[in-house]
Amino acid sequence: MPRLSVWFIRASLVYLATGFTFGALILANKGLGFYPVVWNALPIHIEVLLLGWFVQFAFGVAFWILPRLKQDSPRGNETLILVAFVMLNLGIVLIIVETIFKAQGLEWIGRLAEVVGVAAFIVGSWQRVKPTIVP
Numbered sequence: 001m002p003r004l005s006v007w008f009i010r011a012s013l014v015y016l017a018t019g020f021t022f023g024a025l026i027l028a029n030k031g032l033g034f035y036p037v038v039w040n041a042l043p044i045h046i047e048v049l050l051l052g053w054f055v056q057f058a059f060g061v062a063f064w065i066l067p068r069l070k071q072d073s074p075r076g077n078e079t080l081i082l083v084a085f086v087m088l089n090l091g092i093v094l095i096i097v098e099t100i101f102k103a104q105g106l107e108w109i110g111r112l113a114e115v116v117g118v119a120a121f122i123v124g125s126w127q128r129v130k131p132t133i134v135p
């Protein structure tokens with residue numbers, strides 16, 4: 001497995017554990033009503049599981065298994081994929097910080113970073129999405 005896939009998938013597993021923990025806390029609080037402030041973690045639960053876990057896991061596996069190219073860099077432009085990793089995670093962290101500290105304007109920067117990350121992944125992977133000729 002390429003190193004970038006390892007980074008994507010390890011990060012996605014950390015987000016999976018974090019997201020489930022927040023989900024379990026919110027669920028427990030829903031039933032027992034022990035600490036209503038826990039509801040504030042709902043946006044983090046959603047962000048971490050949808051982008052941190054789902055999207056990031058898909059990126060990691062796709063970068064690993066998409067058909068390789070017949071050139072010096074068989075997985076295409078790896079710099080773009082590195083940009084995708086950095087920007088997606090930067091965006092997620094900024095959204096989490098914004099949710100916790102209610103920092104005005106940080107959400108826009110975070111979302112912009114995520115969009116740049118996803119765009120970099122699309123451009124970096126596009127060439128590798130092609131039919132494989134079965135002999």
Ligand code: HEM
Pocket residue numbers: 019020022023024025026027028030042045046049050053
């Ligand atoms: C990949 C897995 C998951 C994803 C993508 C996910 C996503 C979401 C989303 C999008 C919402 C907002 C729903 C809405 O506002 O209508 C939500 C709410 C919630 N999730 Fe999750 N979730 C996941 C797993 C879990 C798990 C494992 C737990 C508990 C252990 C959990 C507990 C909750 C609770 C308690 C709410 C609030 C429900 C309410 O508004 O009454 N989630 N989740």
